[in-house]
Structures are given as C-alpha cells and as structure tokens.
Amino acid sequence: GAVVSQHPSRVICKSGTSVKIECRSLDFQATTMFWYRQFPKQSLMLMATSNEGSKATYEQGVEKDKFLINHASLTLSTLTVTSAHPEDSSFYICSARLSGGNEKLFFGSGTQLSVL
Amino acid sequence: QKEVEQNSGPLSVPEGAIASLNCTYSDRGSQSFFWYRQYSGKSPELIMFIYSNGDKEDGRFTAQLNKASQYVSLLIRDSQPSDSATYLCAVSVSYQKVTFGTGTKLQVIP
Numbered sequence: 001g002a003v004v005s006q007h008p009s010r011v012i013c014k015s016g017t018s019v020k021i022e023c024r025s026l027d028f029q030a031t032t033m034f035w036y037r038q039f040p041k042q043s044l045m046l047m048a049t050s051n052e053g054s055k056a057t058y059e060q061g062v063e064k065d066k067f068l069i070n071h072a073s074l075t076l077s078t079l080t081v082t083s084a085h086p087e088d089s090s091f092y093i094c095s096a097r098l099s100g101g102n103e104k105l106f107f108g109s110g111t112q113l114s115v116l
Numbered sequence: 117q118k119e120v121e122q123n124s125g126p127l128s129v130p131e132g133a134i135a136s137l138n139c140t141y142s143d144r145g146s147q148s149f150f151w152y153r154q155y156s157g158k159s160p161e162l163i164m165f166i167y168s169n170g171d172k173e174d175g176r177f178t179a180q181l182n183k184a185s186q187y188v189s190l191l192i193r194d195s196q197p198s199d200s201a202t203y204l205c206a207v208s209v210s211y212q213k214v215t216f217g218t219g220t221k222l223q224v225i226p
Contacts, residue, residue: 006159034214043204043218044160093159104150105206105214110159 002028004096006108013084014116021079021111023094029074030096034105035067038091050077084115119143120207120217128223135192137220139205142186148208149181149188153201154219160204164190195224 003026011019023033031052036044048069049057056069068080077096081088091112095105121140129135137151148167152160166172166179166188178191188207192199202219209215 044216046213046215049213091157104162104165106162107152107159112157 002026002096002098002106004030004094004106004108006094006111008111009109010112010114012114012116015085016083019081019084019113021081021092021094021113023077023079023096023108025075025096025106028096028098030077030098031074032097033071033077034095034097035069035077035079036093036095038093038110044093047079081113084113086115089113089115118217119215120205122203122205122217122220124218125221126223127220128225129195131195131197131224131226133195135195135199135222135224137190137192137203137205137222139188139190139207139217140186141188141205141207141215143207143209144183144186146183146186146207146209148214149179150206150208150214151177151179151190152204152206152216153199154204155201192222195222197224197226200224 005024007022033050035047038044046059047062050069050071052071058064071077093110094108119142151164153163154160164177164179166181172179176193180189200223202221204219205217206214
C-alpha cells in the first residue's frame, strides 16, 4: 500500500505557541489530503480537506484561522495549530488519497499534541 | 441519526473463533465502504474495502455489503490475540468525503 509519513509523532508545547505538523506521501502523488482529529475513545473527525494548489476546505465548526493548512506540492501538506490551547490537545492524523479516482485513504502515523 | 453507526463494544471472542463486526449507514447514496483497524495510540490501517453487494474475502477477513439494508459487516475467521484492536467502519458518499463510525473494540481472549 501507499506510504504516508507524518511528523512529528508527539509534541508537547506551552499554551499560546504554534505547532506545525507535516504530512508527506512518500511513494505517490496526492492531490487531496485530509486532516482528522481524534479525541480519546472517539472516532476520527474530519477537520479539513487539503487540495494541492488551492485553499483548504474546512468542516463546519473548524476555525480556519486557527488551523492553517498549506498544500504546496503533490506530496506535502502541513497543518499549523496557531496559538494552541489545552483544549487543542488531541491526536491529529493526516491521510492521503491516490490520485486518479481511487477512494482508499492511507493514513499517516498521527501526531499526539499535548498543550500545557 | 448518526451517519455511520457501530456498536462500541467491547466484543470479546475466544482465540480461534469468528469475530463479527457490524456497521449501518444512513445515506442510501453511499458508494464505497471500508474497514480500518486501529491499535491504541496508532493511526488507522486499511484492511478491507468493498463497493458491490455481496461478500469479499481476503485471507481471514470477509467484508459483507447489503445496500438494501444499508448494512456492512466484517468477519474475522480464526481470530488471534493480535486482532485485538478497534475496528472503524468508513463510508464514502462522494469522492471527496469519507465518514467514519465510532469504532468497535474487539478483544480476542487467548
């Protein structure tokens, strides 16, 4: 299967700082990447859809100015959590879809964010 | 009504038994169906996908889809302790969006 790399795997930061998470498709090109958030014992919640070369599409209730998404190339999307607060602490997971109509999603390893 | 519903479990089965995981979905326009396995603290891993009514088998896993009943299931034969994980059902209505259920926790007892 396709490989999606996500870094860092774990971040601990102080309240008010910004955190950048990278998501790379290693062996395929991904025109579309997705960012999910998962709280303990809950399912994946889609935050936004990242499209290469255009603005991301955010789900209802997700603040686009707080969660900045950049998809500058066919293999890289970044999520920046700006001015992080303790309530932003969560498991963030990116996923990518193979270009060409294949709907299967391949997930990165996830980033556990803890905001103190 | 949730878009994708699963029993949260835990579902406990003895080693070697068949584990049966169920999922229902609300949108009749759903076209693609996926099962992901997620170990604690890890990200989901795709294990099965199915697009057409009927059964699809891959090794010890069988996915079953019944669009008339809006029901999809996953059978795991000869369950192993390493199969213990949370299984997420995911449904795609359009090319752009995949919706996940809350997952069923499976425990395989040695």
